[in-house]
Amino acid sequence: MAASSRKAFPLRIDPAVFAAVERLAGAELRSANAEIEMLLREALKARGIEVARTDPPRRGRPPKED
Structure with a gap:
């Protein structure tokens, strides 16, 4: 499993605020985590x-070498 370049941390948030974020995320077709970001x-x-966006991780097979 590859190491993630994202920082994980616990977030204490009011349940009503989180519920609103989840509803908004669902409407935007995102996860709650992506919506918070x-x-x-x-x-x-x-x-x-x-804030500059970091490059997303490369997915798929590596290119073939000749």
Whole structure:
């Protein structure tokens, strides 16, 4: 199993807020985790902090070498 480049941490959140995030995530066809990340990025951008996106992990077979 490859190591993830994402940081995992526990998040204490009000159940009502989390339920609202889950509803929003469902409407946007995202996971709750992806929705929270999107909301954080939007909040940072609104405050003038631009966060660069990291490259997604490569998937599939490696290219054949000749």
